[in-house]
Amino acid sequence: MTGKVWLTGAGPGAPDLLTVRAMRLLQQADIVFHDALVNPEIVAIAAGAERVAVGKRCGRHSTAQRFINKRLVDAATTHRTIVRLKGGDPMLFGRAQEEIDALLAAGVEIEVVPGVTSALAASADTLRSLTARGLSRSVTFVTPRVGAGEDRSNWLHAAAAADTAVIYMGSHEAAAIGAALIAAGRDPAAPAVLIEQASLPARQVLPGTLATLGAAASRLSGGPALIVVGENFRAVAARMAVDAVPLQLAEPASGASSRRQA
């Protein structure tokens, strides 16, 4: 094995929310395997690398996990710096463990580079803290989504028990999620907010309650979205515009010096 795999978080979408480490790795990579949902602007930072889209496109065909594992292992025999780029943080609902285990079993060197998970971008976009003194001392990250052949998830217990629940991969069944939480004992008037495309210019924040989640979800435009439920999200105002920080960091160091001379 000649190569090392860097399992890297791409953050929630805005390129300037990449970590500096992730950006350096993208600039140095020989090959990048990225999830289909990663912002193309971020993938483009790896200008000198072979770029391969694999897997994870909500509801559409995605490369089988076993095949992704194999491609990563194979790449380690032919490339030196291999970046496996996943949305948000790779260790949260990213099937990172399967890839880590496959690489370890094959004797491939691997390192994980954390990223900003979308829950944190959603909290930022709403200006509401996931925790709040006296209101929220517990946060849970859940998903109702289960893979083929998996047992039913017990996400509902966790989501009903936590002060703040962040629900990943649930926006397509938002009405059912609202109803399930109400049936599990949560107040139908409990604040529930949908945040679509958190951190990006096209973001949408749709505030409401558990009872109105379904209606709010009908206003989504098909991008990735989270549901956040919790008392501290009562005061959320609908917001759309984002003042994005221009992505100057992404310019290669050599370009910067030649511009200084110009």
Ligand code: SAH
């Ligand atoms: N590892 C990722 C999550 C992957 S699961 C992370 O840490 O964020 C994919 C789900 O993440 C989507 O269905 C959606 O619920 C959520 N998601 C990802 N990016 C998002 C974004 N920019 N805004 C809102 N939700 C997002």
